[in-house]
Amino acid sequence: xxxxxxxxxxxxxxxxxxxxxxxxxDVIHRLGAGQRLVTLFARRLGxxxxxxxxxxxxxxxxxxxxxxxxAAHGYHELTTxxxxxxxxEREMHEQTGLRIADHPxxxxxxxxxxxxxxxxxxxxxxxxxxxxxxVAVGPIHAGVIEPGSFRFSCMGEQxxxxxxxxxxxxxGVERRLLGTDPRRLTPLVETIxxxxxxxxxxxFCAALEALAGCELDEHTELARAxxxxxxxxxMHLAGLSGLCxxxxxxxxxxxxxxxxxxxINTTMRLCGNRFGRSALRPGGVGLQLPPDLLELVRKxxxxxxxxxxxxxxxxxxxxxxxHRLEGAGVxxxxxxxxLGVVGPSARASxxxxxxxxxxxxxxxxxxxxxxxxxxxxxxxxxGKLRIAEMNESLRWLAxxxxxxxxxxxxxxxxxxxxxxQLVISVVEGWRGEVVHCLETxxxxxxIHYKAQDPSLRNWMGLAIAVRKxxxxxFPICNKSFDLSYCGNDL
Amino acid sequence: xxxxxxxxxxxxxxxxxxxxxxxxxPTGHHGRPVISTAPCATDCTACKDVCPTNAVSLxxxxxxxxxxxxxxxxxxxxxxxxxxxxPAPQMGSDSREKLFVREGEPEVIRARANATFSKxxxxxxxxxxxxxxxxxxCELELxxxxxxxxxxxxxxxxxxASPRHADALVLTGPLTRTMKDAVQLAWDxxxxxxxxxxxxxxxxxxxxxxxxxxxxxxxERVGPALYVPGCPPHxxxxxxxxxxxxxxx
Numbered sequence: 001x002x003x004x005x006x007x008x009x010x011x012x013x014x015x016x017x018x019x020x021x022x023x024x025x026d027v028i029h030r031l032g033a034g035q036r037l038v039t040l041f042a043r044r045l046g047x048x049x050x051x052x053x054x055x056x057x058x059x060x061x062x063x064x065x066x067x068x069x070x071a072a073h074g075y076h077e078l079t080t081x082x083x084x085x086x087x088x089e090r091e092m093h094e095q096t097g098l099r100i101a102d103h104p105x106x107x108x109x110x111x112x113x114x115x116x117x118x119x120x121x122x123x124x125x126x127x128x129x130x131x132x133x134x135v136a137v138g139p140i141h142a143g144v145i146e147p148g149s150f151r152f153s154c155m156g157e158q159x160x161x162x163x164x165x166x167x168x169x170x171x172g173v174e175r176r177l178l179g180t181d182p183r184r185l186t187p188l189v190e191t192i193x194x195x196x197x198x199x200x201x202x203x204f205c206a207a208l209e210a211l212a213g214c215e216l217d218e219h220t221e222l223a224r225a226x227x228x229x230x231x232x233x234x235m236h237l238a239g240l241s242g243l244c245x246x247x248x249x250x251x252x253x254x255x256x257x258x259x260x261x262x263x264i265n266t267t268m269r270l271c272g273n274r275f276g277r278s279a280l281r282p283g284g285v286g287l288q289l290p291p292d293l294l295e296l297v298r299k300x301x302x303x304x305x306x307x308x309x310x311x312x313x314x315x316x317x318x319x320x321x322x323h324r325l326e327g328a329g330v331x332x333x334x335x336x337x338x339l340g341v342v343g344p345s346a347r348a349s350x351x352x353x354x355x356x357x358x359x360x361x362x363x364x365x366x367x368x369x370x371x372x373x374x375x376x377x378x379x380x381x382x383g384k385l386r387i388a389e390m391n392e393s394l395r396w397l398a399x400x401x402x403x404x405x406x407x408x409x410x411x412x413x414x415x416x417x418x419x420x421q422l423v424i425s426v427v428e429g430w431r432g433e434v435v436h437c438l439e440t441x442x443x444x445x446x447i448h449y450k451a452q453d454p455s456l457r458n459w460m461g462l463a464i465a466v467r468k469x470x471x472x473x474f475p476i477c478n479k480s481f482d483l484s485y486c487g488n489d490l
Numbered sequence: 491x492x493x494x495x496x497x498x499x500x501x502x503x504x505x506x507x508x509x510x511x512x513x514x515x516p517t518g519h520h521g522r523p524v525i526s527t528a529p530c531a532t533d534c535t536a537c538k539d540v541c542p543t544n545a546v547s548l549x550x551x552x553x554x555x556x557x558x559x560x561x562x563x564x565x566x567x568x569x570x571x572x573x574x575x576x577p578a579p580q581m582g583s584d585s586r587e588k589l590f591v592r593e594g595e596p597e598v599i600r601a602r603a604n605a606t607f608s609k610x611x612x613x614x615x616x617x618x619x620x621x622x623x624x625x626x627x628c629e630l631e632l633x634x635x636x637x638x639x640x641x642x643x644x645x646x647x648x649x650x651a652s653p654r655h656a657d658a659l660v661l662t663g664p665l666t667r668t669m670k671d672a673v674q675l676a677w678d679x680x681x682x683x684x685x686x687x688x689x690x691x692x693x694x695x696x697x698x699x700x701x702x703x704x705x706x707x708x709x710e711r712v713g714p715a716l717y718v719p720g721c722p723p724h725x726x727x728x729x730x731x732x733x734x735x736x737x738x739x
Contacts, residue, residue, distance in 0.1 A: 116671040142651035144619040168668045172703035187542040194625025257637040258506045272520035314495045
């Protein structure tokens with residue numbers, strides 16, 4: 001078992017599904033009492049839909065409930081009371097046909113199994129009025145980025161409503177995760193969101209090891225945490241570089257950009273790939289840190305810390321940057337909580353959710369990493385928060401290196417998976433919590449794999465934050481949230 | 491104050507660009523594999539069995555770089571350690587058939603310089619990237635070719651925002667069905683002469699995402715002029731492949 005990862009393993013037979021009449025009030029009670037919904041998903045069993053709901057208690061523990069109901073009858077929606085559930089209810093409806101009565105907006109999350117023509121034909125919200133005009137952007141954008149469609153309803157230059165349509169990246173990942181020997185899935189898992197390879201790979205490995213009863217030593221856990229923090233630093237640098245480019249602050253764009261090169265080249269020296277592909281494998285790691293490399297890694301981390309301080313100082317004091325970012329794209333604390341936003345986007349709005357601090361034991365308990373949080377919720381806060389997280393991660397990496405850690409060594413064998421088990425693992429990736437849920441059948445075969453990238457929940461945060469902003473500020477709002485399209489589309 | 495800060499940043503930045511992109515080798519990178527002729531263990535199929543994308547074929551051990559994701563798994567399981575992933579980034583090709591590394595053939599895979607391409611695009615080449623199921627790794631690496639380290643602009647090669655301004659359509663991802671129309675639209679909007687570059691295992695063969703959710707009809711109709719292997723390809727792999735094709739030394 002992976003101590004550093006927030007994890008729950010349950011015997012499915014102990015998890016008696018409730019009927020909708022019991023399950024729904026229980027969800028309302030839990031959310032009303034301050035629990036947080038981590039995920040909610042369903043699968044189809046004949047005429048029935050089997051729902052799995054995962055909550056996090058105020059103390060940080062995961063609790064799981066299940067419901068079974070006739071899919072055609074379904075249940076009465078919860079989104080109106082708890083908007084954070086909108087994406088889960090929409091996804092369940094899309095994936096299983098489950099009826100969710102009176103749901104305000106059952107728009108498909110990713111248009112699974114459909115053609116682009118069906119997506120083009122889907123009616124966007126329209127605002128009527130003589131002064132209203134619409135701006136359609138996408139699915140192809142004017143940069144080297146993933147596709148997605150944005151429809152703005154504007155009054156003059158001001159955005160009144162933004163509707164985001166995704167699904168252009170749908171590759172059918174969840175189905176493919178069930179098609180092969182689960183022990184060989186790492187490369188596929190690493191591309192669920194290719195910029196969060198390590199976050200997703202760790203959630204997968206931890207879940208698989210829990211199913212196989214494979215115990216890891218602390219060196220392996222530390223090695224995984226080490227590359228996870230490197231991934232965080234690298235992607236925060238990439239995001240800041242983009243944010244700087246979008247406000248025309250080119251010194252920041254080039255400096256953060258070249259420092260990202262140093263960060264990802266460090267990962268490459270450890271595992272052979274700049275994105276940490278193959279760095280994690282079930283039962284161990286695919287990376288090494290021999291003594292000669294240790295010196296180089298130490299040098300790189302020191303260089304990052306020194307040079308970052310210089311460019312960070314310029315970033316936070318530059319008038320250009322402040323003028324553009326201050327007050328733009330505000331997501332209030334209340335909105336962030338209501339929408340269930342996670343990760344740095346939540347923390348920059350004053351909502352502290354960081355699952356690294358909620359794992360019961362493991363690397364971050366032995367070597368704490370300080371949580372970062374800012375109250376403002378604007379583009380500037382999201383930029384500054386990423387700077388603060390980078391600084392803290394680099395401090396942590398430097399601290400780990402002073403102990404001359406040993407990475408590598410033989411992998412533990414991952415044996416057959418236990419049957420009739422449900423495992424939920426949560427890893428704090430750079431973009432927020434990465435949630436993987438694996439369920440095995442009687443013979444230990446995988447019968448359900450739910451992979452959840454934080455982007456699924458955060459896209460609505462962007463849509464709400466951009467309201468009442470100039471449409472010309474959309475690029476910086478978008479970049480400050482820095483969400484994954486394929487992570488949503490799967 | 492801010493001038494001083496700017497100078498400090500400039501000073502710490504130093505010189506970041508890689509002088510010679512043609513010979514630079516990314517130490518530690520899993521790049522072009524080399525397969526030795528050391529005899530295989532009897533009836534061993536370990537390398538083939540472990541491959542996540544069916545890139546390895548046997549009798550004479552062969553790796554299809556158009557499918558390979560460079561995960562090193564085959565090298566790790568090979569009893570006589572026949573397979574080594576070298577850091578060499580050069581492995582782009584103008585032909586799908588040439589993307590195969592065979593046992594005992596240390597031949598360097600490179601795109602052939604094409605006189606027409608060289609005349610048309612040798613001094614100015616504008617690229618429009620479209621991701622159709624790319625996981626963001628290829629896209630990040632393609633962005634990186636324009637950063638201060640790789641600085642592809644030094645050769646007159648640039649990313650452009652509109653397909654109207656582009657000479658080449660650079661595709662990533664397995665070509666998801668939901669992007670089919672958009673890819674075709676982008677291609678139709680490009681003025682001739684124009685060509686397609688397939689970047690990464692997904693675009694070349696479907697790679698890890700060779701699934702029914704992909705519709706690869708476009709690539710079957712419009713064959714790529716250049717294939718750039720990797721998962722994702724290192725920026726140097728892309729740079730070298732492009733320069734090879736347009737005949738830039």
